[in-house]
Amino acid sequence: MLTVTVCYTLSSLGDKYAVSKVKFSSDEFTFLMCSSLSVFVVLLLPFQEIYFSLCRQAFAAILLMALTKIFEFETCAAVLKYLSAFELKAWLGITLFVSYFTDLFFGETLSALKILFIVVTVTGLVLISKSGKEEKINYRKLALPLVLYLASKYGYGLVIKSFSPYISSSMQLLPALI
Numbered sequence: 237m238l239t240v241t242v243c244y245t246l247s248s249l250g251d252k253y254a255v256s257k258v259k260f261s262s263d264e265f266t267f268l269m270c271s272s273l274s275v276f277v278v279l280l281l282p283f284q285e286i287y288f289s290l291c292r293q294a295f296a297a298i299l300l301m302a303l304t305k306i307f308e309f310e311t312c313a314a315v316l317k318y319l320s321a322f323e324l325k326a327w328l329g330i331t332l333f334v335s336y337f338t339d340l341f342f343g344e345t346l347s348a349l350k351i352l353f354i355v356v357t358v359t360g361l362v363l364i365s366k367s368g369k370e371e372k373i374n375y376r377k378l379a380l381p382l383v384l385y386l387a388s389k390y391g392y393g394l395v396i397k398s399f400s401p402y403i404s405s406s407m408q409l410l411p412a413l414i
Contacts, residue, residue, distance in 0.1 A: 248321030255316040266309035274413040277406060288403040297399035301412035304395060307388035314381040318373055327382060329357045331390045338394065 254260045254268060288294050315324055336350055375382075396405045 245321065245325065248325055251312060252316050252321040255313050260313065262310045262313040265313040266306060269309045269312075270305065270413045274410060277410045277413065281406060281410075284404065284406040286404050286407055288407045291402055293399055293402040294407075297395060297403050297408045298411045300395045300399075301392070301408045304388045304391040305409075305412055307384055308392065311381040311385035311388060315378060315385050318378050319382075324385075326361050327386065328389060329361050331386055331393075332357055334390055335393055338397075342397070 251265075251269075254265055260268065312324070319327070333354065336346065336354065340346060396408060399408060
């Protein structure tokens with residue numbers, strides 16, 4: 237969990253730099269993310285379990301994955317104009333809770349380890365929200381892109397989970413990024 241947090245933090249700082257300092261538009265940011273991630277996924281393919289069925293569900297998974305990634309990257313660029321990388325990842329913690337409850341809906345049990353992760357995440361969210369920030373955030377401008385960003389991040393996991401009987405996650409992601 238800590239390794240993922242470090243990697244997400246580093247990538248978020250790069251995202252913030254691309255949007256704030258380099259002034260990439262949402263479309264330019266989306267292109268950058270899709271092109272760089274597709275190279276990364278191709279490099280990891282030999283280490284992945286790859287499978288797919290030639291069926292409607294597999295093609296629907298790729299289409300839905302492309303939509304979630306477009307919404308994610310387009311809205312991420314918009315949100316990072318107002319929030320720091322750390323604040324954005326804190327907001328992303330909300331999808332963690334929704335994912336846990338979705339797992340319960342799919343019949344999985346809520347383990348003590350997941351409860352511990354929820355407590356750690358809530359603690360982090362509280363600490364970030366209480367940190368003193370000099371500038372006020374206009375959440376009216378930010379609300380729609382932030383909600384769409386969170387929905388797209390949640391949708392990404394939901395698409396992978398829902399279509400995993402038909403197509404592996406890598407085979408959903410790579411064509412969607414391309």
